[in-house]
Amino acid sequence: MGSGLLVGGEWQDTADRIEVWNPATGEVLSTVADASADEALAAVGAAYDAFPAWAGTAPRERAEILRRAYELMTAEAETGARLIALENGKAWRDAVGEVSYAAEFFRWFSEEACRIAGDFRYAPGRDKTIVVDHRPMGVAYLITPWNFPAAMATRKLAPALAAGCTTVLKPAAETPLTALWVADLLHRAGAPAGVVNVVTTARAGEVSTAVLADPRVATLSFTGSTPVGKILLAQTAKRVLPSSMELGGNAPFLVLEGADVSRAVAGAMVAKLRNGGSACTAANRFYVHESLVEAFTERFQAALAAVRVGPGIDPATDLGAMVSVKERDKILALVDQAEAEGAEAVEVGAAPPGGAFVAPRVVRNVEHGSVLTRTEIFGPVAPIVSVTDEAEAIRMANDTEYGLISYVYARDHGAGIRVARQLESGMVAVNRGVASDPAAPFGGMKESGLGREGGFAGIHEFLETQYLAVDL
Structure with a gap:
């Protein structure tokens, strides 16, 4: 596991670094790369270049990679829990529970990868056959918060990869070490270069503005506060960019x-x-x-x-x-x-x-x-x-x-x-x-968000629906 950016399958350093703190002691645990907007766009480019081959990969192959990631995460649960407890501060039992919960998203969506259903039927007038298909959107930009640094990453990465999308993950600056570990697991599980990219940054607004303006980005999945979600929605509206939002609660x-x-x-x-x-x-x-x-x-x-x-x-x-x-x-x-x-x-x-x-x-x-x-x-x-x-x-x-x-x-x-x-x-x-x-749809009404994660609905946040009218 590196402490730099993961771009195109390679760990890359940056001129600036982010200090990662242990909130229980006030001590610096480590430092990680601090990406600029240009460095983040390089990650978008790597994901874009990797997309055609990954989208054409057999669903079973994508499923097997996710299954191996589940097995690796389960085997290395103590490592993940230690990272979470140190950089996030949460109790050991909560950290262990989070790793278990996070791993289940890899297992669930490894199974869903092969079960994306379409539709094939006569039109009511019987003048044509309706064929409904689903195809991966493209490059998915994934923004995760600090409170569940493993589970929020896998809850987005797993369905995106299962659908055939490539990804750029931007974790919270407070808890980047866990996200880098998750990405390393996927890399070791067999995810091809460029399919999973990670951009750690202390300049979240600058980086996200640049990424969301890039026409190579096809969708956004964000978990965080409602005020920040509204800012991102305003930015995605300029490109009519599909977005799923898991926002605040009360x-x-x-x-x-x-x-x-x-x-x-x-x-x-x-x-x-x-x-x-x-x-x-x-x-x-x-x-x-x-x-x-x-x-x-x-x-x-x-x-x-x-x-x-x-x-x-x-x-x-x-x-x-x-x-x-x-x-x-x-x-x-x-x-x-x-x-x-x-x-x-x-x-x-x-x-x-x-x-x-x-x-x-x-x-x-x-x-x-x-x-x-x-x-x-x-x-x-x-x-x-x-x-x-x-x-x-x-x-x-x-x-x-x-x-x-x-x-x-x-x-x-x-x-x-x-x-x-x-x-x-x-x-x-x-x-x-x-x-x-992981097997249930997670999401809210009103200002708590748009779309659903997990369950049968989670993978569809990363799929486009295409209707074919066919004379048969």
């Missing part, structure tokens, strides 16, 4: 009358603390029926108090560092704003001195519409709002511009599904604290 966690409080607390621990709360799928605001709010809050607070905060590389750690001191300070500033609004933030447990650590907090007396219910917290802070009935919980849950995921705890699955169908979100976890699965 996930409500509903605990309805009659729900099992113990199960709801167990689910809340997963939904809130997975990845330290730094997930677009993290439960962001808790709407709890007034008959259960005191019991739920007390048990949730007790569970959070048992969480061990420390360096992610330590297997005994439950909650690691945030990705940076800047991210830590942003979370703490939100807590300060909430307290200024009259909420009561209770810090449970203790964060180690130094580093980008945040101790878990339960926030009581929160009003719907206050700062913590409007803002994606991205950390281990749980604001709790008391609701009087199901209708109020649904109204408050939907009162946001976001619609990625929701969580519902009800007395039974039937009641949960009934409420879930009234929620304006692309995914709903019913009586469970996690929903993500």
Whole structure:
């Protein structure tokens, strides 16, 4: 694995370098290449040149490469987890879980590569035969965030390669080492030169503007914040460039009358603390029926108090560092704003001195519409709002511009599904604290994104549909 750019199958250095920090210690882990716009366009050129041969490769061959990548990632899981824990800060168990989740995208799309379905039928007037085919779009520009540096890379690379696209991956500057490892796995699995290119850069805006303006780029897949997504969509609109967007979230966690409080607390621990709360799928605001709010809050607070905060590389750690001191300070500033609004933030447990650590907090007396219910917290802070009935919980849950995921705890699955169908979100976890699965469509409604990743839909984000009218 190199520390430069991966362009056309070769590791290339740059004049400038990016320092990669360990957020738990504040120490520099390594440095990686810092690409300019011109260097990024060289990667686009390599992908463009490699596209015709890769698009013409048999689906089975592409599938076998992805399968080998899955096997390599599984065999080297500890290496990947170590990179993630060190550069991202997350707890070891979360890092190991991420590698497992990331590898599953290689396995799932290795299977989907050979199952791209078309259509063949008579037109209703029987004057022609309708043939519908799918073909790879071309060069795919993939932008991934820092919170899941392995899984967000494989969730884009795997379907793009399975579809027959070539790729330019731009990982977040905070967590480039994991992305370089993933690319190296694909290289060793047999991906031909130019099929997978990686551009690490601290000049994301400059680089992405140049790449998206290049006519050789055929599609964009972006995971990140909604404000940045809107900027990128404005740029892609100039070329009518197909784009899939997995953007921000503001996930409500509903605990309805009659729900099992113990199960709801167990689910809340997963939904809130997975990845330290730094997930677009993290439960962001808790709407709890007034008959259960005191019991739920007390048990949730007790569970959070048992969480061990420390360096992610330590297997005994439950909650690691945030990705940076800047991210830590942003979370703490939100807590300060909430307290200024009259909420009561209770810090449970203790964060180690130094580093980008945040101790878990339960926030009581929160009003719907206050700062913590409007803002994606991205950390281990749980604001709790008391609701009087199901209708109020649904109204408050939907009162946001976001619609990625929701969580519902009800007395039974039937009641949960009934409420879930009234929620304006692309995914709903019913009586469970996690929903993500490579075999399921991942994506949101409203300002949480466009398109879907994973599942049967994921590969189609990288395919053009072509209709042939044929006299037969």
